[in-house]
Amino acid sequence: MNLIQATLSGDPVPRRPLWIMRQAGRVLPEYRALKEKYSFLELSRDPELAAEVTLLPFRHFDFDAAITFADIMSPLPALGVQLDFSPGPVLEKPIRSAADVAALPEPEELDPEQIAPEVAATQRIVAGELPAHRALLGFVGAPLTLAAYLIQGQGARDFPALRAFVYSEPEAFSELLRKLTGLTAKYAKSQFEAGAEAIQVFDSWAGLLEVADWRRHVRPHLLNLLDELGEAGVPRILFLHSAPQLVPSFLELPCEVLGVDWRTDLVELRAQRPDLCLQGNLDPALLLAPPDVVRRHTEAFLQRMPPRGHIVNLGHGLLPQTPLDSIHAFFETVRSEQLDGVRTA
Ligand code: 1CP
Numbered sequence: 001m002n003l004i005q006a007t008l009s010g011d012p013v014p015r016r017p018l019w020i021m022r023q024a025g026r027v028l029p030e031y032r033a034l035k036e037k038y039s040f041l042e043l044s045r046d047p048e049l050a051a052e053v054t055l056l057p058f059r060h061f062d063f064d065a066a067i068t069f070a071d072i073m074s075p076l077p078a079l080g081v082q083l084d085f086s087p088g089p090v091l092e093k094p095i096r097s098a099a100d101v102a103a104l105p106e107p108e109e110l111d112p113e114q115i116a117p118e119v120a121a122t123q124r125i126v127a128g129e130l131p132a133h134r135a136l137l138g139f140v141g142a143p144l145t146l147a148a149y150l151i152q153g154q155g156a157r158d159f160p161a162l163r164a165f166v167y168s169e170p171e172a173f174s175e176l177l178r179k180l181t182g183l184t185a186k187y188a189k190s191q192f193e194a195g196a197e198a199i200q201v202f203d204s205w206a207g208l209l210e211v212a213d214w215r216r217h218v219r220p221h222l223l224n225l226l227d228e229l230g231e232a233g234v235p236r237i238l239f240l241h242s243a244p245q246l247v248p249s250f251l252e253l254p255c256e257v258l259g260v261d262w263r264t265d266l267v268e269l270r271a272q273r274p275d276l277c278l279q280g281n282l283d284p285a286l287l288l289a290p291p292d293v294v295r296r297h298t299e300a301f302l303q304r305m306p307p308r309g310h311i312v313n314l315g316h317g318l319l320p321q322t323p324l325d326s327i328h329a330f331f332e333t334v335r336s337e338q339l340d341g342v343r344t345a
Contacts, residue, residue, distance in 0.1 A: 003064045018334045019065035022317030023057040040085040047121035064137040070119045072141030073192035075187040078115040079104050094153030098172035107182020115187045120194035127195030138196030140188045142203035143180040143221045153172050176222040185228040198235035207243025226254045262315030281315035287322045291329035298333040
């Protein structure tokens with residue numbers, strides 16, 4: 001059993017598990033070298049290459065988990081959506097009307113083997129190569145976060161096109177989230193079957209709507225997704241970013257692990273929910289500071305945050321310009337902690 005599994009099941013661990021969001025990508029010199037030869041789509045659609053990128057971080061750091069190299073938008077071609085990356089996702093034709101939503105296929109019509117089959121293929125390769133002490137994680141985008149890119153057409157500050165769509169076409173918005181939920185549930189289950197030991201649900205843009213609108217339009221679909229994964233026995237890591245107003249609501253959603261960004265006090269969250277595994281959550285920008293500053297803040301964080309049921313991570317993905325020296329300082333500080341026999345849940 002690896003440390004992530006032990007933490008999830010409440011077994012004693014010698015230290016807290018550690019992985020970092022975006023550990024496989026742009027901070028690594030080997031990744032940047034591959035990007036000279038291949039586009040993101042070429043890398044992510046070739047299972048051999050994607051498996052190689054998934055494993056690249058281990059040349060530098062003995063993390064406790066591998067995160068599959070893919071993108072939250074990877075399953076969308078199964079809905080007939082054409083995508084490019086520059087560097088973030090860009091849609092040829094954003095979804096802007098009820099008719100656009102109606103034209104998307106029903107989830108029941110989707111063959112799971114046709115939803116980003118390269119991702120399961122990547123995971124089968126990685127699962128065969130990963131030593132048993134490391135966990136393989138899969139991931140999906142949460143329905144709202146996927147809808148944000150689909151409607152806006154690309155990343156944007158606060159996604160105004162998405163918010164306008166919720167006001168002008170609330171029923172079509174709900175239909176869109178229903179279809180994305182069906183797609184995402186099938187896709188997550190196929191990753192689990194291919195060897196992913198847990199699935200992280202990235203709700204990177206969870207906080208775009210006011211709380212009442214989120215409750216009415218978004219929560220039911222997110223709950224359906226989490227319930228469906230729970231029924232299939234898929235361990236769920238639910239991550240929300242940029243949504244401090246929703247942390248209390250997310251605490252009530254069914255998941256095995258809740259991950260939050262750096263704006264939320266993880267120690268307070270632990271006090272509220274002693275039973276739930278928590279993931280995170282130092283500020284990724286801390287790793288732009290000199291290594292001794294990284295070390296000092298990481299030590300202080302570990303001292304404040306009780307170790308039981310804690311998976312160490314940053315509060316969001318590594319920033320592209322993060323120096324490897326700072327990742328080393330973070331990694332070494334977390335790894336040097338010794339917790340003989342602490343029960344983790
Ligand atoms: O370690 C890894 O890099 C793991 C693989 C991974 C993951 C987990 C990639 C590769 N993307 C993601 C998830 C992802 N993609 C999220 C959720 C996590 C988060 O909030 O950061 C989101 C919001 C995206 C969308 C996306 N894809 C962006 C952000 C764009 C924006 O303006 O909002 C970007 C830049 C991409 C492209 C992408 N995906 C992954 C990489 C390495 C890249 C960069 C491509 C390149 O190298 O040119």
